[in-house]
Amino acid sequence: MAQAQTAKKTTTRLTPLGNRVLVRRLEAEEKLPGGIILPDTAKKKQERAEVIAVGTGKKDKSGNLIPVEVKVGDVILMEKYSGQEITLDDEEYVIVRADDIIAVIQK
Numbered sequence: 771m772a773q774a775q776t777a778k779k780t781t782t783r784l785t786p787l788g789n790r791v792l793v794r795r796l797e798a799e800e801k802l803p804g805g806i807i808l809p810d811t812a813k814k815k816q817e818r819a820e821v822i823a824v825g826t827g828k829k830d831k832s833g834n835l836i837p838v839e840v841k842v843g844d845v846i847l848m849e850k851y852s853g854q855e856i857t858l859d860d861e862e863y864v865i866v867r868a869d870d871i872i873a874v875i876q877k
Contacts, residue, residue: 784858786825789838789868793819793846793853794861817850818875822863838868845875 786792796818821844827837840846852870856863 784823784856784863786823786865788825789828789836790825790865791821791838791840791846791868791871792823793821793848793864793866795819795864796845817848817872818845819848819864819866820845825868827868840868840871840874845877846871847873847875 784792821840821842824838824840824842827835829835848864848866849870849872853864853866856865
């Protein structure tokens with residue numbers, strides 16, 4: 771009797787280096803307040819993103835480590851065209867420098 775095998779989804783771990791941060795863009799609203807539904811081509815890229823992983827920080831001139839100010843799970847506002855877009859395990863992410871993060875959004 772053959773045993774059933776389940777496929778295990780491979781998850782790639784990515785750790786940003788230095789003062790870089792791995793983020794996932796948050797989806798744009800599909801429906802406007804008036805009830806109009808936007809197609810994918812009309813949606814603008816969002817500057818809001820969720821922090822997935824954080825690098826260790828960068829060193830100042832004296833060699834002291836300056837840690838990154840955001841943590842995993844934070845929702846941030848970032849520069850519009852900043853970062854390097856990558857795809858890992860069929861998910862789209864952006865690696866941005868901590869300097870390109872404008873603010874942490876708190877609810």
